[in-house]
Amino acid sequence: MRLEELDFDFPEELIAQQPAEPRDSCRLMHLRADGSRGHGVFSELPGLLRAGDTLVFNDSRVLPARVQARKETGGEVEVLFLRPLDGTSVPGRSPGTPGEPHGESWEALARPSHRLRPGHELLLGEGEKLVLRESLGEGRWVVEGLPGRSLVAAMEAQGRLPLPPYIKTYPADPESYQTVYARVLGSAAAPTAGLHFTPGLLERSAEKGVRSAFVTLHVGLDTFRPIREDTVEEHRIHRETYSVRADALRQIREARGAGRRLVAVGTTAARVLETLARTGALRAETVTGPVGGSTDIFITPGHRFQAVDALLTNFHLPRSSVLALTMAFAGVDRLREAYREAIALRYRFFSFGDAMLIDPTDEERGDEDL
DSSP states (O other): OBGGGGOOOOOGGGBOSSOOSSGGGSEEEEEOTTSOEEEEEGGGGGGGSOTTOEEEEEOEEEOOOEEEEEETTSOEEEEEEEEEEOGGGOTTOOOOSTTOOOOOEEEEEEESOTTOOTTOEEEOGGGOEEEEEEEEETTEEEEEOOTTOOHHHHHHHHOBOOOOTTOOSOOSSGGGGSOTTOOEEEESSOOGGGGGOOHHHHHHHHHTTOEEEEEEEOOOGGGGOOOOSSBGGGOOOOOEEEEEOHHHHHHHHHHHHTTOOEEEESHHHHHHHHHHHHHTTTSTTTOOSOEEEEEOOOOOTTOOOSSOSEEEEEOOOTTOHHHHHHHHHHOHHHHHHHHHHHHHTTOOBSTTSOEEEEOOOTTTOOOOOO
């Protein structure tokens, strides 16, 4: 796939700066299996689903990972915590005495970073300290906190949500950038397709016979990193950690075994489902308990979907890996036509924007044995 196929022009005023209120009042475009398109509001979603469908949600919760710190000289540094690291493998640390306690270690982005050096300390509020252990390049560092202190607790006390760069105003209610079912802290960005659900909408879906299964994939900050390679498949996607509890895995397997649809709520849920298929975890005889690990699955046009039967998603950034995944599911030309119509009809784009439900056409859906 050529990079220019992921390009499209749109007016910047279509970038949603605030969420719809209530959440499920945003617009919803429906790409139907017969190739036609429908338009409605998100609260009408239960009427577009089938009894027996299973909505697969990503229940990761966004960390308030953007924290202001100070250098020992007084200069301010913004620290964005990206992911926890295995403390036994942190470089730049002296061995010390056997059994000497160490603090939590994280990969973090520190800005401005050009005058920072390994061994420097950064001061957070309430007496918290970070030691810079190793520079990873491009402003990324391995940092370590104080022994016995939780850096997650420090983030929750002092941090702000790391909003996408195209959202210019911090929301009055930070919970608007969390899904109503968010449970497991760990993401640097929200799984935004789920932002449109309300407790009432979940209840109405269940009343229709639509089931829900929850998986966890912690979204990395690199989700906003544009693809720069001329050939899209040469792009190296970031790794993200995922986990699926035993009960959710059983639900997903049962749905597949009964021929019922799995509706991925967002590209992150789709990546988990396709990772489960790739690893063989959807075969009942392979795994009996919870599963998890890390995935760098990069889905581009030509991918043969094994686990996703319908996709609920937002309108994505040009030149992004999530747009490539959505094109892989819907078809390149079909999605480009839908985006042109969305722009003409003034749909709202990106994280706080409107949504799209994609039913694949017969030509796009290729069933494979799992």
